[in-house]
Amino acid sequence: NAGVTQTPKFQVLKTGQSMTLQCAQDMNHEYMSWYRQDPGMGLRLIHYSVGAGITDQGEVPNGYNVSRSTTEDFPLRLLSAAPSQTSVYFCASSPLQGTEAFFGQGTRLTVV
């Protein structure tokens, strides 16, 4: 059972480039979320989804897009990367009838 899988693990982008962070879960969870982790800031919610076709914004959504076409996948898109988006990104999933959120291993993104 793989749980929540994030790819890539590391990425360096130039300012203005675009990229997609991938997230997949094999637990058939309804809820999926993206967080960014910055020193002294904890984890902040970027976007989340309550099921296929349904997404909503979190605390820090600007500069990021998401879509959810399947239960399993929840990609995060950076359309024009900025140095302020240098961070560690975590994807998480949780079941509809439950409370525990399961996190992936993270993607460390550097924008230069």
Next chain:
Amino acid sequence: QQQVKQSPQSLIVQKGGISIINCAYENTAFDYFPWYQQFPGKGPALLIAIRPDVSEKKEGRFTISFNKSAKQFSLHIMDSQPGDSATYFCAARRGNQGGKLIFGQGTELSVKP
């Protein structure tokens, strides 16, 4: 606006001692309060959680104390071990918003042998 405030930012404890991390929240609609543990290079993992209808929950060496009137909760790690060295996050969630966790700033715990 930081809805969940966590302190201290870092903590050094001797092996066998008690580690205490505190959190305070503002939104009275929160009804689920988990603690997550994160080791370097890994994602956070659920450690222990509590709902506001109880004042304390204990799992092994880990205890959550909850004070609803003060809107505060804390994590106590008894008999702290070097393997407990990690970053700890408190969090909160509203009951009808599964998947939306609001995290505290994190506490980096170091347990010295």
